[in-house]
């Protein structure tokens with residue numbers, strides 16, 4: 001699918017992305033990772049995942065990405081939400097899955113960082129395409145959500 005361009009140029013194509021919300025069973029912590037050097041928004045925090053390759057399902061893409069990036073193999077992928085976000089570098093459709101089971105030891109294979117976080121997150125800045133999901137997760141947990149907390153840090157870092 002495409003979005004009409006405001007410049008009259010070619011419509012921008014959606015990039016389909018599989019994103020994992022990994023939830024640690026013992027304390028419900030969420031896995032957040034930093035974007036590796038060399039990618040747009042390097043050093044920003046996100047939920048782990050990546051782009052679908054041709055012919056892949058969301059679950060296949062997420063399993064591949066998490067093996068490549070984190071060295072783990074997911075054992076489930078519970079389809080949860082689909083969101084869209086327009087960045088200057090891309091128009092993305094994010095397919096969010098909850099993951100509660102995996103095997104393997106975490107290994108940061110792209111030199112990124114990982115952090116098990118409770119809400120509200122203490123790592124900053126966070127990709128703004130993830131804000132809706134942070135809101136839904138907060139609501140599910142009966143916690144307040146203040147988008148300004150995340151947006152201010154993102155603005156300070158050049159949103």
Ligand SMILES: Nc1nc2c([nH]c(=O)n2[C@@H]2O[C@H](COP(=O)(O)OP(=O)(O)OP(=O)(O)O)[C@@H](O)[C@H]2O)c(=O)[nH]1
Nearest residue numbers: 017019039046047048049050051085090092127129130
């Ligand atoms: N993984 C991930 N991507 C997100 C999140 N939120 C969000 O807006 N995105 C966007 O989704 C896109 C994911 O692309 P990516 O660059 O991480 O994917 P990839 O690992 O396949 O990259 P590559 O194949 O270009 O190396 C980026 O445009 C990123 O800005 C999130 O929480 N996690």
